[in-house]
Amino acid sequence: MLAGTTTFVDVYTTQALLPFLKGIYHASELEVSLTVSATILAVAIAAPFVGLFAEGIGRKRIIVPALFGLAVPTFLAATSGSLHALIFWRFLQGLFIPGIIAVTMAYINEEWAGRGVGAAMAAYVAGTVFGGFLGRLIPGIITTHWNWRTAFVVLGMLNLLGGLGVWRWLPPSEKFVASSQVRESVGHFFGHLRNTRLLATFGMGSSLLFALVAAFTYVNFHLAAAPYHLNTAELGSIFFVYLLGLVITPVAGRYLDRVGFLKTATLAACLSSIGLGLTLLSSLPGIIIGLALFSSGKFVLQATATSQMGKVAGRARSAAAGLYLTFYYAGGSLGAVVPAFFWKWGGWPACVALVFTVTWITILFARASTE
Secondary structure, three states: OHHHHHHHHHHOOOHHHHHHHHHHHOOOHHHHHHHHHHHHHHHHHHHHHHHHHHHHHOOHHHHHHHHHHHHHHHHHHOOOOOHHHHHHHHHHHHHHOHHHHHHHHHHHHHHOOOOOHHHHHHHHHHHHHHHHHHHHHHHHHHHHHOOHHHHHHHHHHHHHHHHHHHHHHOOOOOOOOOOOOHHHHHHHHHHHHOOHHHHHHHHHHHHHHHHHHHHHHHHHHHHHOOOOOOOHHHHHHHHHHHHHHHHHHHHHHHHHHHHOHHHHHHHHHHHHHHHHHHOOOOOHHHHHHHHHHHHHHHHHHHHHHHHHHHHHHOOOHHHHHHHHHHHHHHHHHHHHHOHHHHHHHHHHHHHHHHHHHHHHHHHHHHHHHOO
16 A cells, blocks of 8 residues: 555645646646656556566565666656656656566555455555545645645655655565566566456456546646636645545455456446536636546546456466556556547537547446456
8 A cells, every 4th residue: 555655645646736737838728738648658658667577576576676776767757857868757757667567566456366356456446546535635734825846845755754664664575486587577577468368457447437536637637727727736635535545445346356356346336437527617626526426437447447356367477467467558658648639529428428438448448347
């Protein structure tokens, strides 16, 4: 949970700042959205290589150095003199992130195999949810009352503290079996790409993050405009809705272990769809309730997809987790960019229609992963 929290403070940290960055850099919605998509694109690129590397090295020996390494571009992002420089440092942040999240997912699927992977994975996802919440709230408040550069310094300190905590408290792997040869690891890698059920699970992850990033990127522009006119701190505070997911996701993990993958995923999609519909209301409280329900459903879907990934992969789970993250964050990267065209065409309602469609594509992938 600590590893997830102190990583995800960085992943979407500019989301609440997008209207602010648009103003200071005189940029379009599409241009400033690259500060979100650059990080998650880098995760997608690096994840399979990190996954292969971890099959021979181990788990904790990757996770801890990656947390410390993540602090470096986070601090350097505070020195950005242009939007392009900020996008560059955000991209470098993304290169370190798979070393934490891909390897942690493999660690959980191995160490909790046969004794509640769903509950353990849900606990980890709850940590990422809390980190995602802090990663939007802290920069929003700091930018409003001080300046945006200070926000990155604070987040870099959190990365260092997280690295120290994980180094001290994370137990070494007991069930990890290293691949004896690089050829063996590569063979597992390509074997995963021939596993149709696993590919469907990858598609599930890709589509669910597309929807989550799309909604929480473009709702900022919706709420910064009339009649709401929310400032940066207020936009950051919107992410308090993540805290509902912090409660629901661990409960859903126990439900997942009891009733199964497909029922849990379908219920989560229904919850997200209801919440998404509420964001079309003109009432700000109604929109906030809708975002809370929408995000909670997505977090439950994330827990179901990652637990399914470990079951379907069988072996070489770190390589499978790396591939999963490539698809997952490729979808998220597109989720930050593609809705810009829908926004220009039809504003927030057009974005909602897109996200609703993609949410139910997620369930089609979920069904395919069980067949």
